[in-house]
Amino acid sequence: MGSLLDFFRLEASDHLLLFWVKEILVAVVIFTFFWGLSQVVRYLLTTWVPRLTAFTRTGLDDQILRRITPPTSTLVVFAGLYFAVRSLPLPEKAYLVLSGAVYIIIVIVVTVIIGRGISEILNWYGRKLAERHGVGVDRQIIPPLEKIITIFLVGIALMVILKHFNYDILSVVTALGIGSLAIGLAAKDTLANMISGFTLMVDRPFRIGDRIQLTSGQWGDVADIGLRTTKIKTVDNTLLVIPNSELCNTILINLAFPDVRxxxxxxxxxxxxxxxxxxxxxxxxxxxxxxxxxxxxxxxxxxxxxxxxxxxxxxxxxxxxxxxxxxxxxxxxxxxxxxxxxxxxxxxxxxxxxxxxxxx
Incomplete structure (x- = not known):
């Protein structure tokens, strides 16, 4: 009787081992397939797609391809890892931990891809602004834009991750909205100056080095255009610091526009x-x-x-x-x-x- 029980136990363990070997092999096949697919994607993005983008007038698409090719192939690999983990009959806690970790990495990689693409577009636009309005404009406009977009992308990525783990996003968004409203009311003047500074950078009523005259009669050369204030160096070598919101809502004369004559x-x-x-x-x-x-x-x-x-x-x-x-x-x-x-x-x-x- 004891030998018969031992036989059934051995038989059951063999079946269990065979089951796990089969499931692991399936997971390995899935991961291997996606790994091979990542190599195909890398090859297409580095060899064939540039041949198509070579017909375009700008090199922007080529620069975007060079930046997003490595993380795109990495994304395909982690996608394969995610599906491989999902195919395994793991305990619920182990499944949630492993699949959740891989999902977070995938969201991060996707955010990096989008961020790199937007960064290349902004740099390209900054170079165009520098060609049109002079060197230095790109250094004023592009960095603040990149920071704002980065914060926006990180916020979206966090909400996607929280949604995946069944957290209540509505309460988080509501809390952020109330907090933003409180901050906005407390710092409305600063925010108004920052928005006005961004408007001055985009609208370009004057550039660094231009000589402007205010309605108050004060005049001088623009030394710096910041997010909160604009600095004007007067002819008597003093620095006039003016809030951007005032410059946006006043009439001024740009002596250097349309030309310096x-x-x-x-x-x-x-x-x-x-x-x-x-x-x-x-x-x-x-x-x-x-x-x-x-x-x-x-x-x-x-x-x-x-x-x-x-x-x-x-x-x-x-x-x-x-x-x-x-x-x-x-x-x-x-x-x-x-x-x-x-x-x-x-x-x-x-x-x-x-x-x-x-x-x-």
């Missing part, structure tokens, strides 16, 4: 006994005598108005760089007064005539 103006009054045409000719000739003054557009002189004691004249001229407008204006003023003295053209002082009448 600038128009100067000199106002002068001459006596009523002067020849207006001669004065206009002298003003234009004086401006043309300064080498930095552009001949195209040519300087122009106008008789503007009748003053109380003088004829008001205006000279308009162009220079090739707005930063040189003041020294050139100084040279023109100096030569104008010398030419007026040489041609006996007087610049009258304000004169008032007072008539006194004798009373009876």
């Amino acid at each position: 600038a128009k100067g103006r000199v106002d002068v009054g001459v006596g009523y006994d002067c020849n207006v045409e001669e004065v206009k000719r002298i003003l234009v000739d004086t401006a043309l005598g300064v080498p930095e003054v552009l001949h195209d557009p040519a300087p122009e002189a106008f008789f503007v108005s009748f003053g109380e004691s003088a004829l008001n004249m205006s000279l308009f001229f162009w220079v090739d760089d707005y930063k040189s407008i003041f020294p050139i204006t100084d040279r023109i003023n100096e030569q104008i007064i010398n030419r007026f003295r040489a041609n006996r053209i007087n610049i009258p002082y304000p004169i008032r005539t007072v008539f006194l009448e004798k009373g009876n």
Whole structure:
């Protein structure tokens, strides 16, 4: 009787061993198939797909392929591992732990693939911005965008993982929404400045190095455009720090747009006994005598108005760089007064005539 029980026990253990060997072999076959599939995917992405993308005008698709090929083949391998684990008749806890761990790795790999693709697109867009608006623009816009997108992708990945393990995502999203609302109310001014800073970077009303003038009369060269504030270096070598929200909601003059040429103006009054045409000719000739003054557009002189004691004249001229407008204006003023003295053209002082009448 004992030998018969031993025989059945041995027979049962043999059947159990055979069962596990069969299941393990099936899992190994599944994993091997996906491993081979990963090699095929890698070969296609490195050999055949680049031949198709070679016909496109940009190299963006080639750069994206180079970045996503390694994690894509890794994704196929872990997908095979996931299905192999699911095929094994494991205890429930062991199955949940193993399959859950592999699932988390798969979600991470998928997030990395999406992140690398978006990163290449942003870098390509940053280079286009640098070509269009000058070097430095890409370093201002792209890093904040990458951080925001990374946070967004990580949040989605966490929600997908929590959903897989049957956690209540709605409560988590609600808690995050309430927390975000509280933070937004507490830091609304900072958030407004950050959003305005992002708007300034995208809309590009001015660039670093441009000279701008505010409605308050303050003006200077843009030294830095940050997420919260914009720094302007004034002509007296002081730094003006302005919140971005104020710059977005005000009218300003960009002296460097559409190009760096600038128009100067000199106002002068001459006596009523002067020849207006001669004065206009002298003003234009004086401006043309300064080498930095552009001949195209040519300087122009106008008789503007009748003053109380003088004829008001205006000279308009162009220079090739707005930063040189003041020294050139100084040279023109100096030569104008010398030419007026040489041609006996007087610049009258304000004169008032007072008539006194004798009373009876």
